[in-house]
Amino acid sequence: xxxxxxxxxxxxxELDLKGEICPYTFVKTKLKLEExxxxxxxxxxxxxxxxxxxxxRSLKNEGHKIMGIEQKADHLWKVRIRKA
Amino acid sequence: xxxxxxxxxxxxxxxxxxxxxISKAARDEGHKVSIFIMYDGVYNVNKKEFAELVDKGVDIAxxxxxxxxxxxxxxxxxxFGSQYDHACIASDVDRFISxx
Numbered sequence: 001x002x003x004x005x006x007x008x009x010x011x012x013x014e015l016d017l018k019g020e021i022c023p024y025t026f027v028k029t030k031l032k033l034e035e036x037x038x039x040x041x042x043x044x045x046x047x048x049x050x051x052x053x054x055x056x057r058s059l060k061n062e063g064h065k066i067m068g069i070e071q072k073a074d075h076l077w078k079v080r081i082r083k084a
Numbered sequence: 085x086x087x088x089x090x091x092x093x094x095x096x097x098x099x100x101x102x103x104x105x106i107s108k109a110a111r112d113e114g115h116k117v118s119i120f121i122m123y124d125g126v127y128n129v130n131k132k133e134f135a136e137l138v139d140k141g142v143d144i145a146x147x148x149x150x151x152x153x154x155x156x157x158x159x160x161x162x163x164f165g166s167q168y169d170h171a172c173i174a175s176d177v178d179r180f181i182s183x184x
Contacts, residue, residue: 049152054148
């Protein structure tokens, strides 16, 4: 799914990982990033708190850029990633 | 040499003391030691011996999911990570020992 970006933001692909826990949160994010071109952005929705800390750290270690982490509700976060 | 250790058993298991003593001995010989702890192994993180290993330069990471499931508190100096960290350790070390 492609979502529209706000002013000054690139279009991003969206991945809903609500209900997923470690390690699937990282694995499914990594697999989705493999479908994108370098520089494209992915917005991932998590409801698993450890993933919000660990997935961005692991992706940074893989060379990707974390553009932002936004808490949308109690136990609901969106992480915006730019593929390396 | 880089030594990796996986610990999955709770503190009453003899594995705990073995991991502590191997890690101390390896560090005393100048080797790099990385430990990943998961399943009931996460109950070990509050033992003072693991804090002492951190002070000796041992890198310790635990599975944050297992920590959350078992309601274990966070400990300074220990990374509350994921299976990604486990994979990085296994990929990086020269020898890997599993205690489960």
